[in-house]
Amino acid sequence: MSDLQNTETIEKEKLSLNDDRRVKTLSPGALVAQRFFRNKLAVVGMAMLIFMFAFSFIGGLISPYRQDQQFYTYTSLKKEYAGVTLNDDFRYLSADGQKFDSMAQAKFLLAQTTGKDTFEAKDTVYQLVEEGTDLYQITSNGTVVAIAFKDVVNKTGDMSFDEIHASLVAYTNKKDKFNVSGADYSLDKDGNILKGNETVGYISRFIVSSAKGDVVISREFGETAATAIAANEKDFKFIDESGEESQYQISYDATSKVWSITQFKETYVYDSYAKPSRAHWLGTDTNGMDMLTRLMYGGRVSLIIGFIVVFIEAFLGIILGGISGYFGGWVDNLIMRIVDIFYCIPSLPLIIILGAAMDAMKLDPQVRMFYLMLILGFLGWPGIARMVRGQILSLREQEFMTATEACGIRTSKRIFKHLIPNVIPQLIVICTMSLGSTIITEATLSFLGLGVKFPFASWGNIINDVNNAFVMTHYWFVWIPAGICLLIAVLGFNFVGDGLRDAFDPRMKR
DSSP, X not given: OHHHHHHHHHHHHHHHSSHHHHHHHSOHHHHHHHHHHHOHHHXXXXXXXXXXXXXXXXXXXXXXXOTTOBOXXXXXXXXXXXXXXXXXXXXXXXXXXXXXXXXXXXXXXXHXXXXXXXXXXXXXXXXXXXXXXXXXXXXXXXXXXXXXESSEEEESSOOOHHHHHHHHHHHHTTOSEEEETTEEEEEOTTOEEEETTEEEEEEEXXXXXESSTTOOOOHHHHHHHHHHHHTTOSEEEEEOTTSOEEEEEEEEETTTTEEXXXXXXXXXXXXXXXXXXXXXXXXXXXXXXXXXXXHHHHHHHHHHHHHHHHHHHHHHHHHHHHHHHHHOXXXXXXXXXXXXXXXXXXXXXXXXXXXXXXXXXXXXXXXXHHHHXXXXXXXXXXXXXXXXXXXXXHHTTSHHHHHHHHTTOOHHHIIIIIIHHHHHHHHHHHHHHHHHHHHHHHHHHHHTTSSSOTTSOXXXXXXXXXXXXXXXXXXXXXXXXHHHHHHHHHHHHHHHHHHXXXXXXXXXXX
C-alpha cells in the first residue's frame, strides 16, 4: 500500500510540471525567446539574416579580390586606321610671291566648266592654259600666278613650286623625265618623283589620312591601300617598318565617298561581362570587377546603411517622442506639429534634389554615403516618435510612475530609465520592420544613381548596371544575384519583425 502511494505521488509530481507551470518559472526574456523560436517563419528569417551577414561580412574578408579590383583581357577590336578619298576636286597652288584667293578660284571653276580661256576676278584678268588632263596653268599678263590640278603631289622632301608644276606636267602627259632649273628628274611607273636616286615625292589621286593625329601614314602604306582600292579589293596586307605584317579591311561609304581602312588589333581592355568561370564564380560586371566580391561588399554597405539609418531614426524618435508623451500640453502639441510637417515632406523628390546637388558638387563617394545616411535618418524618425509618444501616454499614469514621482526621481530619469525601457519591445519590432524598408529605399536610390557611388558597391548600384535591355537579357549573372540577395535580406527582416511582434504580444497563447 505504501509503495502504491509513493508511485502515485511521483506521477502527480511529473504531471505538475506541465506547460503552465514551466511558463511561470521562465524569465520575461526567456519567455519572449521561447515564443520567438516557436514561430517557424521567424526562425527561417533569422537563418536568412545570419546567412546574409556571414556572406557580406565574413565573405568579404575571405574573398581573394578587392571590391574595386578590375580585371583585364586581350581582345581583338576592329579599329579605324585611315581614311582614303579619291580627289575629284581641283586643288590650287600659288606661285612664289603670287596670291590666288577663293574668289579667283570660283571664277576659274566657272570658266573651266564653260570652256572659256579667260576670266576676271577683282579687276584682274587671268588666262588659263590646259597643260594636261585636269591640269591648268593660270597666268596674268604673262606671269604664272597658280596651277590648278587634281593629281596630288605628296612630298617626302622639300619641293618648290616649279618642281611640283613640272612633275605634274610630266605625269599628266605620261613623260618619264623632266628638267627644272638645270636639274634632271624622273618619274617611275608608280608615280614616284626621283631626283637622281632620291625620292622627293609621289603623285596619286588618292589622299590617305590617318584616323588618329599621332599616327603618320607612310607612303608605302598609302600606295598599297590605293592599289588595293583601284583593284576593288576588300582587304590587303601590309608589312610595317618593324617587319610585322597586319591585315587591313576596306569598306566604302557612298555618302561621304570615303574608303575606310580598319584593322583588327589586340587591345588590353576591361574583362567586361565575362561569363561565370572558376576564377569568377558569378562573372564580371561592366568595369571588369568580380561580381561575387562586389555582392559581398555591396551587402556590407547596404546592411550598414540600414542599421545606421534606423539607429538615427530611433535616437531622434525616442528623445522627441519621450519628451512629447511625458510632458504633454504645449510641448506635446509643438512636437506633434513638427511630426505632421515631416509627414507632409515629399521625401523621394527631396532626396532626388539633394542627390542631384551632391552630383553637381562632385562629393567624394564616402562623404556622399555619410550624407545619404543622415538624410534618410532625419526623414524617417516621425513614425518612431509617434509610436513612443503613444506608449508613454498610456504608461505615465500607471502606479509605478506615481511611485517614481513620490520618491522624487528627476524627470529625465523617469523618462529614460522607467518609461523608455517599457517601450523597448515595441521599438525593437518597429525598428526591425524598418530595416527592410530602409534597405529597399537605399537600393532604389542607388539604382537611380542617387545613392552609393562607384567605387563602393551596394546591391542597388549593382542592379543599376542593367540599365539597358541588352545587358538585362544577355547578362543575367550581373543583376539576378543582387536581386536575390536583396530579397533574402528584406524578407528575413520582415520575418524576424513579425516573429518579434508576436513574441512580445502578452496576449499570445503560452
